[in-house]
Amino acid sequence: MKVGILTFQFPYNYGALLQCCALKSHLSSQGHEVSVIPYYPAQQKIWYTINPFSKGIPVRSRVHKAVKFFYKYNQISKFENFKSMLFSGREFTDESELPEHCRELDALIIGSDQVWNDKITGSSDVYYGTGALCPKVAYAASLGSSYELSAIQRRNAQMYLPSFYAVSVREAGSLSLLGRYRGDIRVVCDPVFFLNRDQWDRHQELPAGLSGYVLLYMLEDNPSLLEDGIRYAKQHGLRIIEVNPVLMKKHSGIPLLRSVGPREFIGLVKNAAAVCSNSFHALAFSMIYGKTFIHIPNSNSPERTLSLLASAGIAYDENNHFYDLTNAMESLAPFIEESKTFLNESLAGITCA
The missing domain is CATH 3.40.50 (Rossmann fold)
Incomplete structure (x- = not known):
């Protein structure tokens, strides 16, 4: 067909x-x-x-x-x-x-x-x-x-x-x-x-020299979410690195990686200690790879990530922005x-x- x-x-x-x-x-x-x-x-x-x-x-x-x-x-x-x-x-x-x-x-x-x-x-x-x-x-x-x-x-x-x-x-x-x-x-x-995870692994690449990091990916700037990510990184002895597909945003003191295509994005999510983002697909790939996800929804269209969380049986908590997605794929399987x-x-x- x-x-x-x-x-x-x-x-x-x-x-x-x-x-x-x-x-x-x-x-x-x-x-x-x-x-x-x-x-x-x-x-x-x-x-x-x-x-x-x-x-x-x-x-x-x-x-x-x-x-x-x-x-x-x-x-x-x-x-x-x-x-x-x-x-x-x-x-x-x-x-x-x-x-x-x-x-x-x-x-x-x-x-x-x-x-x-x-x-x-x-x-x-x-x-x-x-x-x-x-x-x-x-x-x-x-x-x-x-x-x-x-x-x-x-x-x-x-x-x-x-x-x-x-x-x-x-x-x-x-x-x-x-x-x-x-x-x-x-x-x-x-x-x-x-x-599945193995199939995405065939598409992923990890930029050289990266380990022990929190991945920051913001489509909408959110100071509270940024603060959560920085705090998590400090508490766990990690550095924080940022990506953006059109290189438009950069936060002071946080390195912005400047050569990250779709393959590198998958690799960065896979190998991150945690992902801090308000992106729908950052949430999706954090579920696929079972990550700790730090999240406040995008104010323009919050239902996109809220609906995905709900599909995995996860309720959004305004007072706790940290989500353990280890078992998300098991919940999503049906x-x-x-x-x-x-x-x-x-x-x-x-x-x-």
């Missing part, structure tokens, strides 16, 4: 590329011929490129990108190398080209990640598979926030959800928001859980199998239809 994946395969973001890698790997292991649709939204391309001469970049941004080019080059090269494993060929920015890329597919999987978060996608409806004539399955699609739908999300849900063969979301809170538009939506796990079954049966149903 020829299966396409439409997701966020383009960002310099650890979780985005690793969830795409996991979904493609799982589908390939089931005997499908899998391709990642190389769609790269034009505005996102302007944002992520480090080339100051790329088309569409404002003059002020050109100067900024030129100054930062050599600073970011090594790390971005690692992301590009990883992306080359997921797909090849020309990336396209015109969403009207999507139908042509889907023309020979038997099914199109949309997700996972925040493909239905209009704060990222804007008013575009491309991540609802507009124009694709093959059957569509939404897998672990995230709205970003599960508190309320925006006007754009309401419009897209009403117009497009009925046209999907099957729909699943990543956060439990999304069910109540989307249920009025479709009644058979399922909650499933992020695809990074489709690969949920992971149910999620695989949903995806596999959805594709089998398309084949038989």
Whole structure:
């Protein structure tokens, strides 16, 4: 069966590329011929490129990108190398080209990640598979926030959800928001859980000379979370090191590693004494590797990590930010199998239809 994946395969973001890698790997292991649709939204391309001469970049941004080019080059090269494993060929920015890329597919999987978060996608409806004539399955699609739908999300849900063969979301809170538009939506796990620890080990690399550390990874700066991480490191005689996919944040006195791609990110989580983060995928990989996790949710979309903790039977405690994830995967195992079954049966149903 020829299966396409439409997701966020383009960002310099650890979780985005690793969830795409996991979904493609799982589908390939089931005997499908899998391709990642190389769609790269034009505005996102302007944002992520480090080339100051790329088309569409404002003059002020050109100067900024030129100054930062050599600073970011090594790390971005690692992301590009990883992306080359997921797909090849020309990336396209015109969403009207999507139908042509889907023309020979038997099914199109949309997700996972925040493909239905209009704060990222804007008013575009491309991540609802507009124009694709093959059957569509939404897998672990995230709205970003599960508190309320925006006007754009309401419009897209009403117009497009009925046209999907099957729909699943990543956060439990999304069910109540989307249920009025479709009644058979399922909650499933992020695809990074489709690969076990041994399988992820084949993708990981550890930067040389690192041991005895707490890994700090903040997508939203949080002084309280930083304080928790520093305190844990001091109490356990550890150093603290920081990573960031676009090298935007640096805290005084904490070294920021400047050459960390997706492979190195996995290696750093695996070998950390503890992980201090408000990132969904940092939590996911800390579960996979059974880590101590220091966590305060991201204020913009706290339900993403809260929902994942709840799936593992872990209640968020506002007064205690330290979580022992040693047994998290054991708790998640039934949920992971149910999620695989949903995806596999959805594709089998398309084949038989």
